[in-house]
Amino acid sequence: MEKFGFTISKGRQIDWDANNRMMADFIREREPSFKLCIACGGCASTCTAGNFTQFSLRELNVLIHRGEESISRNDIKKCMLCGKCSLVCPRGVNTRNVVFLAKQAFQKQDEYAI
């Protein structure tokens, strides 16, 4: 078939109904302070990893709550669990544990995918 050079763009919308927010539930159950994030970005501004890589805990937080976390699947590996973010957080979120649990959840997703 003749190639015309056109493609169909994938929608950019966050499809709330189609998305699965199981990871948010998984983390919330184990670390209830996860609910308290107000996306101020304090964690991300102080983050050593975030200053050199795409990793932003603030972004990850939001994405997990929307069921869009797969975008951050690789970025989260940049976190070194230093915990500086938890010193900054004005809401007292145990950010370090959130990252740890998110890593765990990604791992579980991988296991079940196989």
Place this chain on the structure above:
Amino acid sequence: MESAGQLAHAGFKVSLVEKEKETGGHLNDWYKLFPDRRDSKEVLNYLNKRVLSDRITIYKGTRIEKFQSVKDGFVLFTQDGTTLQADAVIVATGFDLFKGARKEEYGYGIYDNVITSKDLEAMFRKGKIIMLNGDSPKAVGFVHCVGSRDEKVGNFYCSKLCCVTAVKQAIEVREHLPESRVFCFYMDMRMGGAHYEELYREAQEVWGINFIRGKVSEASETINNKLVVKVEDTLAGRPLKIELDILVLMTGMEMSEGGNDIARQSGLNTGENRFFLPVDHHYANNISNIKGIFYAGACTAPMNITETVSHARSAVSEVINYLNNNKA
């Protein structure tokens, strides 16, 4: 002061006890007021006139050490041994500004040019905004929510006036220093009062203030005396650093030390935010848990001047009700 004036007007005798040398509280430290930027002295003059009455005795530089419930009212003991008798008491101990040095990561008291909103007002009053070395600043930053909405310092609540104060002060800096660049670092812009949003809009439209959404995590000083601020520009989704000449901390409101002293020794209830806790937030927010004691103003929650004056007036109506009806 408003309560005293109103009570005197209604024919009651009032003792007004002020721990500072002058009445008027924080108004004495402020230059211009939001949102209309009138001189604070206008409001002070109004209040000072309000308490000019034969029925009002003002005790300046006086602290209440202790007060006791007696059969038909209260006895109040001052630090110099004077006792005052009262049928009813209005607690109007106001608020203290959060002490900027408690957020050590912002460097107040460590770096030369980290100041608080109150320090900046003093500069405005003098008409000179300068760095410690006397130079004129070219870039000024405002950190919102210092000591508010911050569980690390034990203050969960929003002080609600710092946002609009920052906007007001940002405009004033640009007025004083037309060549300067001004930045506000905020978590949320809470422009909930009359004409606040209009002032915010003016700050963008007329004065070109830069609003950056993110909580400042730390400030540091460079070798050439500049301040470097680290923040995530959350809307751009990237960490941001910026060099500034002056950093202004928008310190929030806390229960005053005087209020805390009274709370400790009186049995008056305080809330989780440590402010006095009225018996009902909706319809009895002047009434305390002790019969005959009432609250006026920011000793119960962060309030602006308009709210404080209204609250002080409503306290008077509660006192009059109490004296006319409840008192045996």
